[in-house]
Amino acid sequence: MFTGIVSGVGRIIEARALGAGAGFGKALSIEAPAGFLDGVGISDSIALSGACMTVVSLDAAARRFGIEISAESLDKTAGLDGPGEVNLEKALRADGKLDGHLVSGHVDGVGRVTRFERVGESWELRVEAPAALARFFAVKGSVAVDGVSLTVNAVADVASGCEFSINLIPHTVQNTSLRGLSVGRGVNLEIDLIARYVERMLAAAHRAV
Numbered sequence: 001m002f003t004g005i006v007s008g009v010g011r012i013i014e015a016r017a018l019g020a021g022a023g024f025g026k027a028l029s030i031e032a033p034a035g036f037l038d039g040v041g042i043s044d045s046i047a048l049s050g051a052c053m054t055v056v057s058l059d060a061a062a063r064r065f066g067i068e069i070s071a072e073s074l075d076k077t078a079g080l081d082g083p084g085e086v087n088l089e090k091a092l093r094a095d096g097k098l099d100g101h102l103v104s105g106h107v108d109g110v111g112r113v114t115r116f117e118r119v120g121e122s123w124e125l126r127v128e129a130p131a132a133l134a135r136f137f138a139v140k141g142s143v144a145v146d147g148v149s150l151t152v153n154a155v156a157d158v159a160s161g162c163e164f165s166i167n168l169i170p171h172t173v174q175n176t177s178l179r180g181l182s183v184g185r186g187v188n189l190e191i192d193l194i195a196r197y198v199e200r201m202l203a204a205a206h207r208a209v
Helices: 071-075 131-136 170-174 193-208
Strands: 008-017 026-031 045-048 051-054 057-059 064-069 084-090 109-119 122-130 142-145 148-158 161-168 186-191
Touching (some): 109 161, 122 170, 131 193
Antiparallel strands (some): 045 051, 045 084, 122 161, 142 186
């Protein structure tokens, strides 16, 4: 379990195929910021831009760790298939502080950036979400975008699903990989955990009527 509060921006420095063919995943080597790997061990969980991954190798002195990502995960996520910046978050400890919202680290779908522009001192980010996720977005609701806990400011239904808008304060832009977004880029989306359960319960109640 995570919170969506990014504790460091890392960089995928190598992505090596685990085999020949589309059925194989990749081994990723990630460079972490100074101090991030303190207390991290093999088999620990770390969220990479919102996707929960398992540490399979570790070189704390070089500030690097390795993960293996399956072909299925590569198909269902964005930004984890090659070199580039990634948001990092360690798993939430049982006695930890929940600053953002409950995030499972399971990406529900990939959205597409439709607007990323400065508005006053902040930035407006608009993302088009796929139809399967559209019903889970609500004004003032929570969403994780590339692993960052954010609040939805506006939602508009579109033919392909919905477009939601988020206001990013300068601190968030400066301290996460969201600073590198551009129109057309794919972003990992995780819907609010509570909304997921409410939808399931309502669907079950409807079938029982």
